[in-house]
Amino acid sequence: MNPPNALDLTSCDLEPIHIPGSIQPYGIMLVADAASGRIVGYAGTKGVSPTLLDKPLQEIVSWSVEAIRSALPRTGIHVLGDVTFDGILRDAIAYASGAHIVVELTEKVEGTRIDAALLAVLDTLDVHLERAQNLTELAAEAARIFQRLTGYGRVMVYRFVDEDAGVVLGESTSEGLPSFMHHHFPASDIPRQARALYVRNRVRVIADVHYEPAPITSASSDLRELDLSDSTLRSVSPVHLQYLKNMGVAASASMSIVKDGMLWGLIACHHHEKRELSLDTRIACQSMASNLARLIKVREDNELYRERVRLRSQEDAILTQLGPDISLNRLFAQSGEDLAKLLGADGFAAVQGGDLYCAGKCPDDPAVRAMAEHVRVSALAKPVATRQLSKQFAPAAEFTETASGLLAVTMSTEVPTILMWYRAEQLQTVKWAGNPHKDVTHDPSARLTPRSSFEEWAESVQGRARDWTLAETESASRLVRLLLEARNNSRIRELNTELTTTLRENEILLEQRGLLLKEVNHRVQNSLSLVGAFLRMQARAATEEVRTELEEAQKRLLAVSLAHRRLYLDNSVEIIDLSRYLTELMDELTSSLEGGWRDAVQLDLSPVLTDAARAVSLGLVANELLTNAVKYAYEGRPGPVNIRLEQHRETLRLIVADRGPGMNSGIAGTGFGSKMLRVLMHSLEGSLEYEDNHPGVRAIVTAAIRGNP
Secondary structure (H helix, E strand, O other): OOOOOOOOOHHHHOOOOOOOOEEOOOEEEEEEEOOOOEEEEEEOOOOOOHHHOOOEOHHHHOOOHHHHHHHOOOOOOEEEEEEEEOOEEEEEEEEEEOOEEEEEEEEOOOOOOOOHHHHHHHHHHHHHHHOOOOHHHHHHHHHHHHHHHHOOOEEEEEEEOHHHOEEEEEEEEOOOOOOOOOOEEOHHHOOHHHHHHHHHOOEEEEOOOOOOOEEOEEOOOOOOOOOOOOOOOEOOOHHHHHHHHHOOOOEEEEEEEEEOOEEEEEEEEEEOOOOOOOHHHHHHHHHHHHHHHHHHHHHHHHHHHHHHHHHHHHHHHHHOOOOOOOOHHHHHHHHHHHHHHHOOOOEEEEEEOOEEEEEEOOOOHHHHHHHHHHHOOHHHHOOEEEOOHHHHOHHHHHHHHHHOEEEEEEEOOOOOEEEEEEEOOOOEEEEEEOOOOOOOOOOOOOOOOOOOOOOEEEEEEOOOOOOOOHHHHHHHHHHHHHHHHHHHHHHHHHHOOOOHHHHHHHHHHHHHHHHHHHHHHHHHHHHHHHHHHHHHHHHHOOOHHHHHHHHHHHHHHHHHHHHHHHHHHOOOOOEEEHHHHHHHHHHHHHHOOOOOHHHHEEEEEOOOEEEHHHHHHHHHHHHHHHHHHHHHHOOOOOOOEEEEEEEEOOEEEEEEEEOOOOHHHOOOOOOHHHHHHHHHHHHHOOEEEEEEOOOOEEEEEEEEOOOOO
């Protein structure tokens, strides 16, 4: 099956939906200059005198611009409270947009205030969510809860799956409405830039899809490019409005389900007539969506944990068959079916040089050898796992009935041993909400339009197998490591008597190698020490400003010295444990600071294996970010700093968070440290972002675990 999102949707993905220049007219927008505090633009004020321009914003909202600015988060909104405008009591929120402060006003809705009664209802709904036994029940219960909160006719829990398509996991509908349960929606239905906004602005409402956009009016200031990423009233794309009209939807709302900082799915709400949501209801929905994301994470983590325990017990059972008198060759021959069953595969094959072992349903021998050669190098660094092998290895299209899915790992024996698990094609029928191919135009100059049909359309999926789970790929890696260890132990036992002399010679060579490595390390350390001594000597006669820079240079030199020493202490000189390196680096750095910093800096580091060059760069980045916290958050005095290292598939995140005065403390400078951070992030091909920590600052470094070859 060709992916329904294979159409080039560049024109849609490039639409600047965050700067529409207009709002939905059910609310009012006031745009003030952040410096003067005067209103420079407005929208949605039909019937209100244009004398709003140049008025002080404080006359309208009773908040000064300075007070608003100090209360605003770096991204997102701040609730100002009740404001009476044009004789009507309204809810007011504010957010920053470039050099402007934007205030949005919406009419209050009776019976939706966040009070003790509503909080009690939300607590009861939380309990209902927690009682769900699995993801299916959780999605169904969530759909019912959000329908109760919003009053919309149809509420769907929508999860993103393969190739960014989506599938409806849970649904609650009013009587008479068609169901989209288990239906798939192509990735093209939600453009790339819209997904990014969903993470930032987590509740969005279109009160009436037939609305006429209210343009932003200004006098001297041109506000057509005003960024409305945080707006609750932002006018939406005409393509999306037509999409909703084609579905027969008159009003919609969506709440983002964000797990680990990434968009997991959406709560999608549709209604047959126009419908607004009050600010209090939006906030309640956002809170419930956050709780739902946490529960999803807990259930997925628990499921992963149970699967890991199950697999490890089965691994132990297989390894017990590898006694002192059995070789790997005999193990493969005798336990091939058990190895296939371990990972829920239909077949298992092992290739080592001219030897070939197959168990269960496998392709013919030439095909197995061809696949082994195809994955031999790539499966050495990490497991190769695919549910659609023919996309990566074209000849696999000839044997999808036995090997549509492949999980392969390479054991680094003298002659590489490639272990491969196969899964047969899993024929299935995917239900789409409308034919995702039907409205595709083949004219590259044609204007992109939304789909016009959402009637159920079924498509047969071929050439795909059941997906490999994270626990299964981990198990394959672990099994290879354990088999390699067992093989090496067995060989040592078998050859011990015959190779005593050879082993002794090897020991002498290893000792010589160790001495050589120590000598090299000793000389490098001496050279680095000389440079450090030279920096200290220069600092004595330098001015205070130069002395400070030289001391910073010594700390950076320490990070490089520690990385080099770490290399020559480890068994591997190419791959090192980043968490261990950062722990030792932070210990040495904090010991050089004023007393109390060692206890103030808290580490939460997940083990991440990376190459030495990236470890050195990340160590220097961590050093700079800690130095920034010392300087700007606490002015040199000890204060709480949390350093966290996370791994998300092939990406790592290094987070340095303080509890200082916040974003206005001058974290982003133009000095040498800031320039070096930019250079380091460029070399890592990563990104460095700062967030408000309420209070304090969170610096988030995102980079690939391995660099491009």
